[in-house]
Amino acid sequence: MSSIVSYGSYIPRYRIRSEEIAKEWGENPENIKNGLLIYSKSVPGPDEDVLTISAEAAKNALRRSSIDKKTIGAIYVGSESHPYAVKPTSSILVEALGLPYDIHSADYEFACKAGTAAMQNVMGMVDSGMIENGIAIGSDTSQGAPGDALEYSASAGGTAIIIGKEGFADINRTYSFTTDTPDFWRREGEKYPSHGGRFTGEPAYFKHVITAAKRMMEMQSTKPEDYDYAVFHQPNGKFPTRAAKMLGFKDEQVKDGLLTPYIGNTYSSSMIIGLSAILDKAKSGDRILAVAFGSGAGSDAFDITVNDRIKNLRRENSPGVMEQVNRPIWLDYATYVKFRGKIIMRGA
Amino acid sequence: MRDVYIIGAGTTKFGELWDSSLRELASEAGLKALMDAGIYAEDIDALYGANTSGGQFVDQEQVAALIADYSGISELNIPSIRIEAGSASGGAALLQAFLAVKSGQYETVAVGGVEKMTDVPSEVANEIIGGSLDAEWETFFGATEASLAAMVAKRHEYDTGVKREDYAQFPVIAHKHGSMNETSHFRNVIKIEDVLKAPFVSEPLTVFDTAPISDGASALIISADKKKIKNAEHPLRIKSSTAANDFLSLHDRKSIDRFGAVRKSTKSALELAGLEVGKVDVFEIHDSYSIAGLIQMEEILGKEAIRMTRDGEFYYNSSHPVNVSGGLKAHGNPLGASGVYQAVEAVLQLRGNAGTRQVKNAENIMIHNMGGLGTTSVTSIIGVD
Numbered sequence: 001m002s003s004i005v006s007y008g009s010y011i012p013r014y015r016i017r018s019e020e021i022a023k024e025w026g027e028n029p030e031n032i033k034n035g036l037l038i039y040s041k042s043v044p045g046p047d048e049d050v051l052t053i054s055a056e057a058a059k060n061a062l063r064r065s066s067i068d069k070k071t072i073g074a075i076y077v078g079s080e081s082h083p084y085a086v087k088p089t090s091s092i093l094v095e096a097l098g099l100p101y102d103i104h105s106a107d108y109e110f111a112c113k114a115g116t117a118a119m120q121n122v123m124g125m126v127d128s129g130m131i132e133n134g135i136a137i138g139s140d141t142s143q144g145a146p147g148d149a150l151e152y153s154a155s156a157g158g159t160a161i162i163i164g165k166e167g168f169a170d171i172n173r174t175y176s177f178t179t180d181t182p183d184f185w186r187r188e189g190e191k192y193p194s195h196g197g198r199f200t201g202e203p204a205y206f207k208h209v210i211t212a213a214k215r216m217m218e219m220q221s222t223k224p225e226d227y228d229y230a231v232f233h234q235p236n237g238k239f240p241t242r243a244a245k246m247l248g249f250k251d252e253q254v255k256d257g258l259l260t261p262y263i264g265n266t267y268s269s270s271m272i273i274g275l276s277a278i279l280d281k282a283k284s285g286d287r288i289l290a291v292a293f294g295s296g297a298g299s300d301a302f303d304i305t306v307n308d309r310i311k312n313l314r315r316e317n318s319p320g321v322m323e324q325v326n327r328p329i330w331l332d333y334a335t336y337v338k339f340r341g342k343i344i345m346r347g348a
Numbered sequence: 349m350r351d352v353y354i355i356g357a358g359t360t361k362f363g364e365l366w367d368s369s370l371r372e373l374a375s376e377a378g379l380k381a382l383m384d385a386g387i388y389a390e391d392i393d394a395l396y397g398a399n400t401s402g403g404q405f406v407d408q409e410q411v412a413a414l415i416a417d418y419s420g421i422s423e424l425n426i427p428s429i430r431i432e433a434g435s436a437s438g439g440a441a442l443l444q445a446f447l448a449v450k451s452g453q454y455e456t457v458a459v460g461g462v463e464k465m466t467d468v469p470s471e472v473a474n475e476i477i478g479g480s481l482d483a484e485w486e487t488f489f490g491a492t493e494a495s496l497a498a499m500v501a502k503r504h505e506y507d508t509g510v511k512r513e514d515y516a517q518f519p520v521i522a523h524k525h526g527s528m529n530e531t532s533h534f535r536n537v538i539k540i541e542d543v544l545k546a547p548f549v550s551e552p553l554t555v556f557d558t559a560p561i562s563d564g565a566s567a568l569i570i571s572a573d574k575k576k577i578k579n580a581e582h583p584l585r586i587k588s589s590t591a592a593n594d595f596l597s598l599h600d601r602k603s604i605d606r607f608g609a610v611r612k613s614t615k616s617a618l619e620l621a622g623l624e625v626g627k628v629d630v631f632e633i634h635d636s637y638s639i640a641g642l643i644q645m646e647e648i649l650g651k652e653a654i655r656m657t658r659d660g661e662f663y664y665n666s667s668h669p670v671n672v673s674g675g676l677k678a679h680g681n682p683l684g685a686s687g688v689y690q691a692v693e694a695v696l697q698l699r700g701n702a703g704t705r706q707v708k709n710a711e712n713i714m715i716h717n718m719g720g721l722g723t724t725s726v727t728s729i730i731g732v733d
Binding site for chain 2: 028031194195196197198199202203
């Protein structure tokens with residue numbers, strides 16, 4: 001059985017508050033804070049992109065483990081904001097991280113669940129014996145059009161998960177549920193994505209997340225109370241909170257993995273950064289249900305049990321998720337739009 | 349002239365019906381109405397299809413031909429005519445069908461109303477709704493229907509001393525009634541604070557002051573065929589159906605917070621039916637905006653309507669039940685279907701089939717469907733003989 005050997009996340013330090021965005025657009029910030037449960041979001045700095053964020057996350061993961069880089073046989077990066085339309089992020093990472101050249105690598109895209117799709121591929125390769133260890137990364141600097149509801153949530157961050165045979169958290173099972181549900185999309189050449197408004201709720205997010213979670217629990221013969229933690233894809237704070245309630249999970253099971261209210265939706269990293277925060281405090285024997293969602297649409301569910309090898313993991317070698325959440329540099333809207341390239345510059 | 353009856357009625361649920369297309373909704377409602385009337389599609393002489401903006405919502409014009417096609421009656425070659433009068437399309441289709449049967453041209457006709465609104469994002473839907481305004485003198489300058497309704501509300505407060513809390517009662521009443529209707533878009537009960545504290549659509553109106561964007565379809569079978577009327581389980585007579593219009597642009601009217609067309613069509617509907625307003629047991633009105641609901645009731649009942657709103661007299665179990673269906677606010681507002689559903693609700697009430705929201709001993713029901721903010725006004729009175 002494949003298991004998580006190490007993990008690491010990276011969140012840009014820059015943040016903008018919902019009030020600051022609402023002020024520019026004449027919106028009532030209380031509606032965002034109470035309605036969507038988003039207080040602030042992370043913003044990538046001018047010299048940060050999916051590549052640098054992925055590299056930071058992967059370095060944080062590598063520092064915590066003693067595995068030899070030579071044993072890493074695959075690296076996959078899931079994102080919907082790869083710096084290049086054609087030119088892989090993953091190949092640059094091979095070089096940046098000092099990984100061996102005899103390595104499988106590719107970039108993935110499946111809206112917000114490309115990172116978990118990468119995890120599943122690495123699992124398959126580990127389980128089949130093709131590779132010893134592999135790195136799966138979910139990372140994004142997601143886009144939200146000025147004035148759109150997405151502008152409050154679309155943020156930046158990344159998480160790297162190293163998967164191998166001798167990890168500290170066994171992935172007991174993974175399950176995916178996929179349908180053709182066009183709730184959110186961005187066509188080639190478009191700067192900002194489009195979304196189906198309220199259609200992104202019931203027929204998209206909830207249908208897929210709830211189905212994947214329920215099927216997983218059916219297959220594993222588990223109930224919500226069998227899990228110490230649960231984490232769901234979090235496009236805002238409201239959806240995962242409601243999904244957890246619908247499935248019968250309690251607040252204390254989900255609160256540690258719920259980060260969107262403070263850092264926004266990190267898209268391909270959204271669920272796994274929550275998983276990363278849970279792994280920061282998990283102990284041997286803890287069981288975790290993790291369900292990602294990608295628009296378009298599909299859900300990947302994971303049933304994970306932490307084992308005794310967590311003692312050997314040097315978690316303190318890299319900053320934990322909450323440590324990174326709690327060191328913000330606050331931006332005003334003008335600096336935010338400058339950082340995000342939303343103002344037209346001479347020669348641009 | 350001969351009497352005209354509703355012999356069948358059917359409706360889909362209203363709401364965000366993601367899995368149903370325009371044609372599926374239309375044929376579901378149509379087939380339910382046919383089954384309810386106990387007749388076959390071959391018995392229909394003509395079809396009137398109400399649809400406000402299929403062309404913009406789902407790229408589909410010729411909606412009546414589509415309905416006939418998907419109801420399996422195209423090979424009969426019967427006339428299938430689309431009626432459009434903004435959000436009064438449903439009421440207008442009923443009026444045309446009524447006149448056609450009343451005149452003797454046709455014996456039995458189908459009236460269908462359908463709108464599929466949720467295939468476009470809500471901001472696009474709101475632009476399409478704005479198509480019922482004056483494109484050159486209103487929408488060109490940035491007006492939306494909600495912003496004009498907000499102006500009407502402020503003017504009405506200024507002119508009459510009506511309070512914000514007064515017209516905020518209309519959504520509260522609608523949701524109470526809608527909670528008891530299984531085909532409602534919304535079935536939650538709300539309080540006046542919910543209306544006042546909700547996000548603004550256009551100040552002073554909040555999202556709870558406005559009817560939702562809904563999908564849905566409703567249909568009626570109306571007939572003057574004595575045999576079919578006799579065979580029908582519970583035929584109900586259309587005692588009158590009439591329409592009136594006002595200036596398209598609000599600024600051309602003498603007063604923006606008076607709906608002259610509503611006053612005229614409701615008055616003439618009563619006259620044609622030979623009824624005093626006191627004989628009307630239930631009012632189904634066009635509460636696209638809470639303020640529009642109040643002004644309509646003032647046009648029908650006079651200034652007394654303001655006091656009656658405050659005193660809670662518009663509830664289903666009170667003296668003058670208004671929008672016992674849930675109205676457009678809670679039952680939903682799929683534009684072309686809304687006016688047709690008002691007649692379906694009248695049928696349910698008059699048959700005694702309205703469940704927990706049943707108004708006791710109702711004999712005459714006024715249904716009032718409106719296009720724009722009092723631009724087109726269609727009133728029908730449906731009752732037991």
